[in-house]
Amino acid sequence: MAIRYHCRHCETEVGRLPFGSAEEVRTLHRLADGEAVDFITEEEDGEVTVQCICEHCQQSLDRFPDYYALQKWLQ
Ligand SMILES: [Zn+2]
Numbered sequence: 001m002a003i004r005y006h007c008r009h010c011e012t013e014v015g016r017l018p019f020g021s022a023e024e025v026r027t028l029h030r031l032a033d034g035e036a037v038d039f040i041t042e043e044e045d046g047e048v049t050v051q052c053i054c055e056h057c058q059q060s061l062d063r064f065p066d067y068y069a070l071q072k073w074l075q
Helices: 022-032 034-039 055-063 065-074
Strands: 003-007 013-017 040-042 048-052
Touching (some): 022 040, 022 048
Antiparallel strands (some): 040 048
16 A cells, blocks of 8 residues: 655645555644644555645745635635
């Protein structure tokens, strides 16, 4: 099983781990940031996708927080 980190704003693949399970990711994120747990999805092939935010979007978010708040509502 693999874990894929995916930017939820621009769909860019941020990174990939060639091993791990959804449960391991949940445990890690629960320790780091409980909110992130909602963005973990398990695909039919067993691969785990974690919706996160890439560096580029994080910078835009810091600059235009209102725009991203609006986009989140529209999705
Ligand atoms: Zn992005």
